[in-house]
Amino acid sequence: MIGYLAGKLKHKSPDYLIIDVNGVGYCVHVPLSTFYDMPAVGETISLNIHTHVREDMLQLYGFRTLAEKEMFLHLIAINGVGPRLAIGILSGITPDGLRAAVLQQDHRRLKNIPGIGKKIAERIALELRDKLKIKPAKEELVAPPAGTQDVFSDAYSALLNLGYRASEIDKSLKRVQQKLGDTPALESLLKEALRVLA
Structure with a gap:
């Protein structure tokens, strides 16, 4: 292992x-x-x-952090949440954000994560409530340097895999392109697109 x-x-x-x-x-x-x-x-x-x-x-x-790994393990222990969905959830919300949503029983926040429907949101909120009464872990995100790949097609593929609809992705990427230009870093593009889609 x-x-x-x-x-x-x-x-x-x-x-x-x-x-x-x-x-x-x-x-x-x-x-x-x-x-x-x-x-x-x-x-x-x-x-x-x-x-x-x-x-x-x-x-x-x-x-990158033990907090993410621990949250992933909590998620995949829930019936109906496999590893791909758990990765998608952690792509849409930080461990601290998920912890707060669960402890506050904020089903609406959970349902806003791509791939999470009403039943799964309720199951996550119910099953994680007692497990997540632990001290939050502070984290920082650091954007790496820009790559040389076709960032818009990579971003489109990543957002599609997270469960967003093609029409939503197209609109968000057009808006982000107007803001960031034609050659943004993939990380910046994804962050801004997720902000637009939220």
Whole structure:
């Protein structure tokens, strides 16, 4: 069971990273909050890892903080919340934000996260209420340098994977393009698009 990885960042995209550890490339799925905090390709990184094993596959999920990993583990313990949905949830809300929404039983805030319907929102609020009465962990997001990839198509793909509709994504990206120009950093583009979509 892999619980931690440190190595060289070989590839980064909003959905996953590839980390070179002594010549072996590990594909690690990450939430957008972790993606935002990644340095340039070629730099050394370290991530807290959850190894998810199923009959037909083994997947790694990475987090820049233990608070994110712990929240991910709480989420996947809920019936109806798998790893992909948990990653989507953590891409749309910080662990502290989720904790606050659960403790206040703010179902509306939970339903605003892509992929979360009324039933799942109520289940999350109910099942996490007692588990999350713990001290908040303060976190900061740091945007990495801009990449050279086609940022708008990468942003479109990332937002689609998070559960937003194509028409919503198109409108938000057009608005963000007017504000940030034609060559924004992918991280800035995604942050601004999520702000517009919220």
